Amino acid sequence: MKKATIKDVAKAAGVSTAAVSYVLNGKHDKVSKETIERVNQVIGDLNYIPDFSARSLVKNQSKLIGVVIPQTENYRQLILENPFYSEIISGIEGKLRENGYHLILSGVNRGESYLDLSIQRNLDGAILMGIYPEQFYEDLKRIKIPIVLIDSYINDSYFRRIGIDDEYGGYLATRHLIQAGHTNIGLITGAIRKEGVVEKRFLGYKRAIREANFFYNPDYVFEDSMSFEHGLAAGREIAGKHPEITAVFASADLVAFGAIKGIMELGKKVPDDISVIGFDDIYMAKMFVPPLTTVKQDITEKGIMAAEQVIRLIENAEVELAEEMLLPLRIVERQTVKALTETGAVGRGS
Amino acid sequence: MKKATIKDVAKAAGVSTAAVSYVLNGKHDKVSKETIERVNQVIGDLNYIPDFSARSLVKNQSKLIGVVIPQTENYRQLILENPFYSEIISGIEGKLRENGYHLILSGVNRGESYLDLSIQRNLDGAILMGIYPEQFYEDLKRIKIPIVLIDSYINDSYFRRIGIDDEYGGYLATRHLIQAGHTNIGLITGAIRKEGVVEKRFLGYKRAIREANFFYNPDYVFEDSMSFEHGLAAGREIAGKHPEITAVFASADLVAFGAIKGIMELGKKVPDDISVIGFDDIYMAKMFVPPLTTVKQDITEKGIMAAEQVIRLIENAEVELAEEMLLPLRIVERQTVKALTETGAVGRGS
């Protein structure tokens, strides 16, 4: 079955390709009612579907959105096994398809820019997650397409940003622990890079500590990577060598999972011996045993909003959008934080 | 910065567009060494990158692969929160990009076919996960592009299939439980549709039961959906109303997680009171507490192989590939299965 083209339709309907194009694009003031009907009839019969490549050429818009997520260290695989990204993409895809756009998912090779892909494919817009070298963003600005950054603190009005107040989130989490009566609070975190999400959460942690007039002890921050493995190692260390630490803020749920496992391995109990609070509220958080108390952000919603933004930016270029959009955050109490004091505002959750 | 076209390059290099095209496509027998150098020079200077849309038009190949994954029941979102799909896609993307292809990720709306997208985008090939109505596959065959089905039992030589021997997997899991000395073994499973993955695992379960000369008790199979929630409900029911059941085979890790949680909620212990074995070995399996004993399949590898197959099929149309490829399966012993007997070949794992 050879693919039907606009010419085939035109011929079969006894009209010009222009006429077909008109009805296709809803320019109903340019064609008669009968023509419209006849053409539509033929389109149905021939199962004609327009070719986006051809359309892209002449209209200079591809209806394609690039979505970039970080890769593993060897740059050979996406970090899609981090449920956080999966959930976001899930949100993005739905919104995009709903609006007639398609999504090209990719990582970007070490040192390479995203220019190639965006130019090759004539991307109408892009959504980026992760942190990249400065040059990467500079390159991106040259192609003049709407770009939405998720969880980025790049301060450049060229980009729109969707995120959360990570500093506040870190503060919230730590304060929650403090309100539960904990005083020696550990922090397990990924690499703290300046102006990064991780640093903000760290800053929030420090603020809460200081606000409570506690002593900020650098020995209590376990910094490495945002991974289950690091959480595991840190959890073991805390349970083994830091009996004074009674609560831990892990700056991602995945890290919290690792921490809990590490703590338990050394025979200690969560939350009875050590409380743990996470960050993100990924899908697995409620499934974990024990269910994880965490700082919830609506991940899927984040994806949806990112998609909405690119689309709006594309279709209504003049619209003035806020440079940054922050989604709400809140503590979800489950069962990994235990109140030490009677006065604590926090219970064991349900 | 206006995007450079082949014409710009030709003009700047003082040659024809044909010459540029030649060097672009490596037709080095058609151009002189100097021309090649000069053109490449200019390409670099102008930062020229070919437009795939235009190329797609003339070459009739898009370097685009469609990847389809199932959606939630309301058809508004991908089931990407199931880590299983994330991991597969991760594998697919890496392989694809490595070979110069890009990936369009999408779900497909209820009742719709995938024809539209594949025709619109001139897809070179597609990789499908999930089960669809018969008509869906019939439609697909009309577009004559290589299609790889992941975990499908559609028996049609048009499609290539990548999968595992699910029946054997179900058998393996159940036999593992039996060898550990269990006799009353429950099955928690998704909807058993004929010729589906789930049914095969169920069949394997039955085979192992029969082989051991146990009584197959339909009351021990808890069938609903392949979800954490179903696992949870079934786990509760087993722990609450079926004291005779000492082991459970959950036909997906996610389901096993739910089951374990449900069992624990009723005050029973895993594996001391009830053993649980899962299926898939998703990334989270080792992170769970307790770490899940499960039937391991190499999920990422599955994605990689699927990508390899489409590519091979596309680039070497005559190649005769096996219609179906099965990946190996094996039990990964962790800590959710307990041996009841001295003679059991199975310990508590490490």
Next chain:
DNA sequence: TTGTATGCGTTATCAT
């Protein structure tokens, strides 16, 4: 070895 010309499927301009 190089260049010219045509066509891929579509939209848009301009006549009619």
Next chain:
DNA sequence: ATGATAACGCATACAA
């Protein structure tokens, strides 16, 4: 209201 036709960016058959 309708229809030629030029363009979009590229690859290629053919001519030079």
